Amino acid sequence: MQIQPIVAALRRHRLATLLIAMEIALACAVLCNAFFLVAQRMKMIHTHSGIDERSLATLSVTGFEPSQAADVNARMLAGLQAIPGVQSATLINQVPFGPQAGAAGVTHDPGGNKNRIGVVDFVLGGPGTFKALGLKLVEGRLPQADEYQPAISFVPSDAQVLVTRALAQHAWPGESPLGKDFWCDKFHFRVVGVVDHLARAQPHQYDMAQAEWTVFTPTAPGGSLSGTYLLRARPQDVQRVLRDAKAAVAKIAPDLVLNQEDSKTLGDLRTNYFQTDRIMVGLLLGVVVLMLGVTALGIVGLTSFWVGQRRRTIGVRRALGATRGDILRYFQTENLLIVSVGITLGMLLAYLLNAVLMKFYELPRLPLYYLPVGALALWLLGQLAVLGPALRAAAVPPVVATRSV
Structure with missing residues (x-):
């Protein structure tokens, strides 16, 4: 699949694309630092006392x-x-x-x-x-x-x-x-x-x-x-x-x-x-779940909107021989590009957020391995979130799509 048509389509929806990318960037920054803080708290909670x-x-x-x-x-x-x-x-x-x-x-x-x-x-x-x-x-x-x-x-x-x-x-x-x-x-x-x-x-x-x-x-x-x-x-x-x-x-x-x-x-x-630490872990995990949920809903909403707008285009492509798998891969690739841009910005934002936490709360530096873990989680989330709207788009019959406008 060629990337150029997808990029051209995204350029026609710059604002919506930018908003989703920024939402993913924020989610990436929060996710990496929240998981790091949870790991630090859990390590503290499980401090080895050395005694019976x-x-x-x-x-x-x-x-x-x-x-x-x-x-x-x-x-x-x-x-x-x-x-x-x-x-x-x-x-x-x-x-x-x-x-x-x-x-x-x-x-x-x-x-x-x-x-x-x-x-x-x-x-x-x-x-x-x-x-x-x-x-x-x-x-x-x-x-x-x-x-x-x-x-x-x-x-x-x-x-x-x-x-x-x-x-x-x-x-x-x-x-x-x-x-x-x-x-x-x-x-x-x-x-x-x-x-x-x-x-x-x-x-x-x-x-x-x-x-x-x-x-x-x-x-x-x-x-x-x-x-x-x-x-x-x-x-x-x-x-x-x-x-x-x-x-x-x-x-x-x-x-x-x-x-x-x-x-x-x-x-x-x-x-x-360690009671306060356990409460903090619960709050951080709640923030992570909420942030991931909002991000997933944003991806689902935007993709569903684009599917509704592109029904005629989808129908034409289906009539010209595009399979359901082609339509599905198109939306998945489009989402992958948006999420990748958001993750790139999010990694920079994660380090800026960590620098602030280091300055005001004396936290250690964010280890690099948290970044690919956060990126992988968001890529997976993006693909799962776009799957439903993409399957609905791939399931539209060519005749219904061409007569919808």
Whole structure:
């Protein structure tokens, strides 16, 4: 089929052709960026916490002075471990998707002004916390009993720590992190092990690449490590165990205040933390469906209008020997040309829209592979949308077409 007659026909309908092409361009720009945003949100929603979420819950109490921390911890741990179904009760300062309790910048050198590594989350854990979390050690060793040191300010002053694989690859690319030192101002840390995954408490506050920049710091109970307790139970028991633990606080330590907001299962913490992301994904998908629907209706409406206008022309072509397949291919090719022009403009518009989002919302650059995916989706949509009117045009008998005008 020759393209020139189709182009000549489109030139006689410049305004309608331009409007459909611009509608497709807008759809392409929105489609590519919306899918990119959905992919980013879904990746965030499925952040690997690195812990056994189904078996864990946290319980938090307040209303005591730092000098009372040792007594509070002793009473709470003894009382929580006595609850039926509790496999372990240990101390922790923060968990993934809960309140952030320990984030600070670290460097390769002491003093905090040179060779910055970045901002990391310090997860302080008492004896038994590593095992209770269900973390996976991939290199090195676990902290020894005598390496659980009391926290000075917010961390121990000289600690043997475990880092996540993501942080190790960032801080010491291509090297083993074992035995490496780093500092947070005057606080010194030495890496003795690497864990596979351990998410930050609030990964939304950082780039996706930094979502697991976490340091597990063995810490003796007391001081900064008090008031927040990690409960482990069988997955089918964890909700009941947490409910019983909340009720038991009034008996274990009636002088303390239960923090209901932060006392949840890890599953509930994840659900609550990513609720906004799930709503955003739904809205973006709704926008995509609406945009594609409007674009398809525009193509159907314009093609139906052109079929009505060209009934005599179609009849003449049929009388001269054009088959139904020829008529069908004519409209499909015409649509392909219009959609291709719109996609070309839409790709440029997609990058302009992404540049705006990068500037005002700190989003990453739109990967190139989203453009052909969006183009393929719109080409397919265009061919499906034009199919109905094109089939009706191909089905018009030659005699009826020539007598219609």
